[in-house]
Amino acid sequence: MHLAEAVLSGNRLALARLLTQVENGTPEGVAALDFLFPFTGKAHLIGITGAPGTGKSSLVNQLARAFRHLKNGASERRVAVVAVDPSSPFTGGALLGDRVRMRDLAGDAGVFIRSMASRGALGGLARATASVVQVLDAAGYDVIMVETVGVGQSEVDIARLAYTTLVVEAPGLGDDIQASKAGILEIADILVVNKADQAGADNTERSLRAMLEMAYPSKGYRGHHGVRSGEEAAADMSQMPAWVPPVMRTVALDASGIEELAQAILQHGEYLRATGEWQRREYVRLKNELDDLLRAALMARWQSGVRDDDYRSVLEQLCARQISPYQAVARLLEFGIQAGGANDKL
Amino acid sequence: MTYILILITNFHSKYLFYMDVRYNVLQKRFSKTELYMPEKKIRVLIAKPGLDGHDRGAKVVARALRDAGMEVIYTGLRQTPEMIAEAALQEDVDAVGLSILSGAHMALVPRVIELLKANGQENVMVFVGGIIPETDVPPLIEAGVKAVYGPGTPTSRCVEDIQKAVLGEVVA
Ligand code: B12
Ligand SMILES: Nc1nc2c(ncn2[C@@H]2O[C@H](COP(=O)(O)OP(=O)(O)O)[C@@H](O)[C@H]2O)c(=O)[nH]1
Ligand SMILES: [Mg+2]
Numbered sequence: 272m273h274l275a276e277a278v279l280s281g282n283r284l285a286l287a288r289l290l291t292q293v294e295n296g297t298p299e300g301v302a303a304l305d306f307l308f309p310f311t312g313k314a315h316l317i318g319i320t321g322a323p324g325t326g327k328s329s330l331v332n333q334l335a336r337a338f339r340h341l342k343n344g345a346s347e348r349r350v351a352v353v354a355v356d357p358s359s360p361f362t363g364g365a366l367l368g369d370r371v372r373m374r375d376l377a378g379d380a381g382v383f384i385r386s387m388a389s390r391g392a393l394g395g396l397a398r399a400t401a402s403v404v405q406v407l408d409a410a411g412y413d414v415i416m417v418e419t420v421g422v423g424q425s426e427v428d429i430a431r432l433a434y435t436t437l438v439v440e441a442p443g444l445g446d447d448i449q450a451s452k453a454g455i456l457e458i459a460d461i462l463v464v465n466k467a468d469q470a471g472a473d474n475t476e477r478s479l480r481a482m483l484e485m486a487y488p489s490k491g492y493r494g495h496h497g498v499r500s501g502e503e504a505a506a507d508m509s510q511m512p513a514w515v516p517p518v519m520r521t522v523a524l525d526a527s528g529i530e531e532l533a534q535a536i537l538q539h540g541e542y543l544r545a546t547g548e549w550q551r552r553e554y555v556r557l558k559n560e561l562d563d564l565l566r567a568a569l570m571a572r573w574q575s576g577v578r579d580d581d582y583r584s585v586l587e588q589l590c591a592r593q594i595s596p597y598q599a600v601a602r603l604l605e606f607g608i609q610a611g612g613a614n615d616k617l
Numbered sequence: 618m619t620y621i622l623i624l625i626t627n628f629h630s631k632y633l634f635y636m637d638v639r640y641n642v643l644q645k646r647f648s649k650t651e652l653y654m655p656e657k658k659i660r661v662l663i664a665k666p667g668l669d670g671h672d673r674g675a676k677v678v679a680r681a682l683r684d685a686g687m688e689v690i691y692t693g694l695r696q697t698p699e700m701i702a703e704a705a706l707q708e709d710v711d712a713v714g715l716s717i718l719s720g721a722h723m724a725l726v727p728r729v730i731e732l733l734k735a736n737g738q739e740n741v742m743v744f745v746g747g748i749i750p751e752t753d754v755p756p757l758i759e760a761g762v763k764a765v766y767g768p769g770t771p772t773s774r775c776v777e778d779i780q781k782a783v784l785g786e787v788v789a
Binding site: 283288291295359362363364365366370377378384385386 | 689
């Protein structure tokens, strides 16, 4: 428990070490999460997703700087970053290179950056990302940005974890806009056209706006000033209008548009709080976490009761088409249930 | 520490179990262990201190370590010793690899080691590669470097050394 206590008192080495324990799911990590949980729930969790190369890490770098400068009343905001990169499914190794873009944050004691490998999880985050974020939250970081792996269209995990999700697009990465856009509106609270300095940014922005127009035809979407739609929504909260994701242009290399983007993120936070949506998202997030943990625990319980040989023999019968996949599952469940209760690990 | 290893192995197998089933079925093999590498995830920071832009070696080594199953944090060029120590702390790495081809190693390396110690990370192992004259190797080892590697070193040797050093430390 002493690691967790040291984390609460602001010890950064203890924090780093605890994050490792939590990431590895060790008993000490789990116990620390139990201890720290009452201290969580204060941070604004921000997700940053989008295809590799769109500039997510560069944006995180700039946004972190912006949040450090934008005071919250009299107090400053402490910022944490969790950057997730993929693990190789073959070797389990990973090359975590997001820090390369975050060198401006070095030397600022109010910023903490942690790289994470996805370790086989497929939704754009690692299995332990939510827990890592909880520790950072308890450690007193006011803003926690989570950069996802950024592959595919299935990055819904981040929208479940974050209060505000940014979907980053950039021109010049193959303009198969339709394909990559499926599902974006379900997860985006703010759409970012990064690399606005590059040719094609207008096209990228136009197609995003066209998509929004289709999704929000009757919501009075005005189409030109991205921030305004959010502002208006926030200003008129008594009627609880839907939040229309603003489309914002940025250049992460020279920070243009970043201050506005940081403001829009904070506005979105205010909107969520004023409409009760913040609590609703929290509820959904914790429910998801509970269900995920339950699933993993059941899985572990089952697995501890199955011998490799039994598993393999069922698999062989399945491959020989002696039994169907459903029958195979039924058989394997029997094994697991029989021995499961005895050596229950979780 | 050993029980942690067992747990990681255990948790890891949960996922690899399924990956395995998939590959083995595809490859008509039925062994659960073939693609399965139970191990603690070794975390290594690879950094290039100083002002030179020779990053090939650092990248080659970073990739080799990744391919050996390690989690490698790469920080890029032109890192000050302070930046390196800060990253090593936040990332809670087991080892730090410094790649230096500028000739400034005698100033940079001891400074990194000093900062690691000051931060309470005296158990983090430091490896150095690049253009390091023979005569500089003993004083670097004296300063706390585990090993020094010159041009032409097979990356498999770097990988093995780091693996052994880190796992030795954990098991002990
Ligand atoms: C390629 C090269 C370049 C390329 C670099 C491209 C790049 N992005 O990396 C370019 C053309 C840009 C270049 C420029 C210069 N270079 Co140059 N360059 C070389 C050269 C020929 C090969 C280096 C290389 O990439 N090797 C391949 C890699 C894989 O090998 P490696 O880095 O040694 O890494 C291996 C090991 O050392 C070890 N290792 C390395 N790092 C690490 C880290 C860890 C943790 C571990 C475990 C192991 C490890 O493992 C690797 C695999 O075996 C060397 C000569 C030589 N034979 O080394 C000169 C050399 C390094 N360059 C030199 C010089 C002087 C320069 C310039 C200053 C020249 C000039 N006057 O403009 C500029 C500086 C540019 C700059 N911005 O810094 C000198 C350095 C002299 C010194 N230190 O005393 C060298 C030694 C040439 C010489 N004999 O004079 N260079
Ligand atoms: N021209 C331009 N390049 C950018 C911009 N933002 C990022 N980049 C570059 O795009 C590349 C990928 O950036 P990175 O932040 O690593 O993207 P990520 O993979 O989404 O995290 C890097 O070479 C950046 O320097 C931008 O606004 N304009
Ligand atoms: Mg990135």
